């Protein structure tokens with residue numbers, strides 16, 4: 001069998017050394033903290049970098065020219081792995097999963113292997129390739145739809161995601177609402193994820209959720225289940241933008257000075273593992289983007305006996321300040 005191509009390490013640049021930003025590992029140590037795994041309950045599957053958008057904040061640099069998607073063999077390795085353990089949640093992400101030619105078969109295969117099955121969507125991609133057929137499959141398998149919408153304001157959204165994206169996103173949300181997604185008592189969960197359209201931290205989740213609810217309902221007659229906010233991670237396209245706009249230093253120091261030791265216990269990497277389209281595993285999607293292997297050793301899903309043991313150290317980098325800033329991203 002042909003030797004597998006090992007993933008390349010992402011170029012993190014050397015700016016870090018020049019800044020007064022202590023390494024994340026040292027900050028944890030200074031607070032007497034250790035970032036170790038708990039029981040792994042979520043398997044996140046990144047089906048590829050193919051996307052219909054070229055968002056400014058994308059840590060994975062996904063786009064229409066990124067053709068790397070999960071092949072049949074790797075998907076079968078993922079299914080075999082998921083059958084070994086019982087995950088509470090399987091989370092399908094990308095790029096835009098809707099553009100993967102086998103998404104429907106993936107959903108049909110995975111939905112019996114966990115209690116919850118999520119599909120992350122940038123919403124505009126949902127409007128491509130027969131959306132009603134895909135939504136019927138979502139309903140049949142009780143898929144939780146997690147839509148990303150940076151802002152309830154069209155100008156802010158399009159400044160980050162491109163012209164026409166806001167209108168398409170609203171259209172997709174209305175299509176989902178029309179079949180019951182996001183509505184009370186339907187059991188069809190529609191969550192939204194919002195991130196700031198620039199180099200600043202998000203407002204409190206409760207505030208942001210209230211604001212989204214009022215505006216989306218009043219202006220667009222759109223409803224949703226929950227809203228989650230997260231700060232932009234200084235990796236990939238967002239890091240390039242920070243660098244080119246001269247915001248990198250201030251942003252990294254803003255994250256560093258917002259470090260909140262109280263949120264470390266609840267960080268997602270403690271209970272989630274992420275498998276890339278090529279089968280290699282990471283502690284989270286951000287480490288995938290940074291190509292920071294799980295627990296420091298490159299592991300392919302076909303070679304893993306099961307999820308990492310509780311207590312296994314999480315691989316960290318300075319992008320981790322993003323998750324531990326303010327009320328954290330858990």
Ligand code: SF4
Pocket residue numbers: 267268269270283284285286287314315316317319320321323324
């Ligand atoms: S980026 Fe966040 S979720 Fe990932 S390892 Fe770092 S702290 Fe954990």
